[in-house]
Amino acid sequence: MNPEILRANEKYVDNYTRPDWSEFTNLVIITCCDPRVDPYGQLGLKNGQAIIIRNAGGSAVDALRSIVVPQYLLPDNNCEIAVMHHTDCGLSKVTTDQIRELVKSGNPGRDDIAAMVDNMEFHHIQDIEESVKNDVRYLAEHPLILKGTKLSGWVQDTETGKISKVVEAMALS
Amino acid sequence: MNPEILRANEKYVDNYTRPDWSEFTNLVIITCCDPRVDPYGQLGLKNGQAIIIRNAGGSAVDALRSIVVPQYLLPDNNCEIAVMHHTDCGLSKVTTDQIRELVKSGNPGRDDIAAMVDNMEFHHIQDIEESVKNDVRYLAEHPLILKGTKLSGWVQDTETGKISKVVEAMALS
Known part of the structure; x- marks a missing residue:
């Protein structure tokens, strides 16, 4: 994470009231x-x-x-x-099968990856x-x-x- | 959700700039x-x-x-x-097994629920x-x-x- 985020956190800490x-x-x-x-x-x-x-x-x-x-x-x-x-x-623009195909085509020859995504439900x-x-x-x-x-x-x-x-x-x- | 939340959303919409x-x-x-x-x-x-x-x-x-x-x-x-x-x-104060026991003791006689939680990993x-x-x-x-x-x-x-x-x-x- 960039240094800006750490500086933002310092400011946050200075003004922080712990929620109850x-x-x-x-x-x-x-x-x-x-x-x-x-x-x-x-x-x-x-x-x-x-x-x-x-x-x-x-x-x-x-x-x-x-x-x-x-x-x-x-x-x-x-x-x-x-x-x-x-x-x-994003998940209204693809199907679970299309995501599986995307992952497989990005990892040719990787049967382990193909097996993993074929077992994942992406809830499109x-x-x-x-x-x-x-x-x-x-x-x-x-x-x-x-x-x-x-x-x-x-x-x-x-x-x-x-x-x-x-x-x-x-x-x- | 209470009506306050709906009123808050109306205000939000009035001032909304869609992030890009x-x-x-x-x-x-x-x-x-x-x-x-x-x-x-x-x-x-x-x-x-x-x-x-x-x-x-x-x-x-x-x-x-x-x-x-x-x-x-x-x-x-x-x-x-x-x-x-x-x-x-909260998950640093219990173990997966303790959550399973809590759920089971809250649902006595429910073998279906016991089987479900025994299959769930709660990532304590x-x-x-x-x-x-x-x-x-x-x-x-x-x-x-x-x-x-x-x-x-x-x-x-x-x-x-x-x-x-x-x-x-x-x-x-």
Whole structure:
């Protein structure tokens, strides 16, 4: 990382107030790691207020471990989980098979790499509203998500920053 | 999510300038989803500047899919990857086995749930510097991480906000 980042961290430390767990709103957000997605800004959240899980596409399947940990470790495990996918996502422009082919064609003769990617599910997004609904349904039906957990699914428009609710549900298992 | 968050999003939209991919610094940060970890503030980053992957503990193993996607999909795949774990992490206070027992004791008689958690690796952290080094080594040696990718490992002190470099490496495969 460049020296600017280290200087920025020095400034941050000078003005730092450690957030307290009492500021936590019980909100768990699952969203994409895309640089243009800023969950703090978009939702007016401050450091300390939400658990923010980010992965390529904002996949709830990929996030499962990171949801189970706070749901079972936090003293008050009454979390609310919001799945948020965004327009213009890289994973809406390719399929898992196409990513596998890209990796294989970049590594000719590497049977080990071919075997690895053929075993990986990249969670591509065919239709953004459907992918949000599918992810919320996955959590609603998953036995590891605590029964009664409030769930919601959102789309964020990367052009405007606007979030729109697609679905609401409750964990059933 | 509460109405305050929706009002905050309306304000955000009013003042939104869509970040451009030209602002991306090629930095990929893997860090924890803990509410007290704020990668933007800590590193002085603006929306658009970094890919930010977050999961419980900041596990590089868990983040693999989300690294492969940008490394192979972005036109300039010369990413630099920083793994950042933090002090006082929930996953440094338990082991994978203890989480499995917690889940099982919360769901007596549910053999399906017991089988699921017994198959899950929770990536607990025994020693924070060691866990950062192990994750950087995992990426350095992984055949799916592009050869020559710059890697670094960091610890963030949750008490002070300060980041400290633990290790640097380069992807070898």
